[in-house]
Amino acid sequence: MKVILIIIGVLIGLLTIAWIAGSLLPRDHVASSRISLEQSPESVWVVVRDPSALVGTWSDLTEAHRVDDPAGREVWAEKVSGFDMRFIIEESTPASRLVTRIDAQPDAAFGGRWVYELAPAGSGTTVTVTEEGWVGNPLFRLMSKLGGQHGSLDGYLKALGQKVGTEVKPEHVRR
16 A cells, blocks of 8 residues: 555656646747648649648548638638647638638647748749647646657648658758
8 A cells, every 4th residue: 555655646746747847848839840842832732721631641630621610710620639629721822821720719738820831942842831839738838848849740741742742751940
């Protein structure tokens, strides 16, 4: 019984330390990754602009469909990494820029927006995706920091490359 109490005490201590460490980290973060593709910005745009295009290609994305919005905005429901979320298309400039924002509740674990930028590069395209995010829960914040904040971006970009027929290795961009 004494051993069990010691183990419980150690676990509580570790969780407390993790909570404090996460609380000391900034709530907001910015991370960017980019790839180069052989396809034109117009052909890449077709995939980037359709939030459901990578279902079945990007393993984190298992569902994506447009939903009605009383305010008339373009809103999508997705299941990403096991999380159900809604996001809003905030800006869409064909073949060059797309901005999406998670429609997060005030008590949500995380939120933010992704900015997709497509730029001509010779006969191909450079695609840069920037996450301007926040993580509210200090434990999730610590896990995000330790696990790296490029994981979702890199997964998305690898799936985008696969979808258009190009194997890519995302590059992390300093901003």
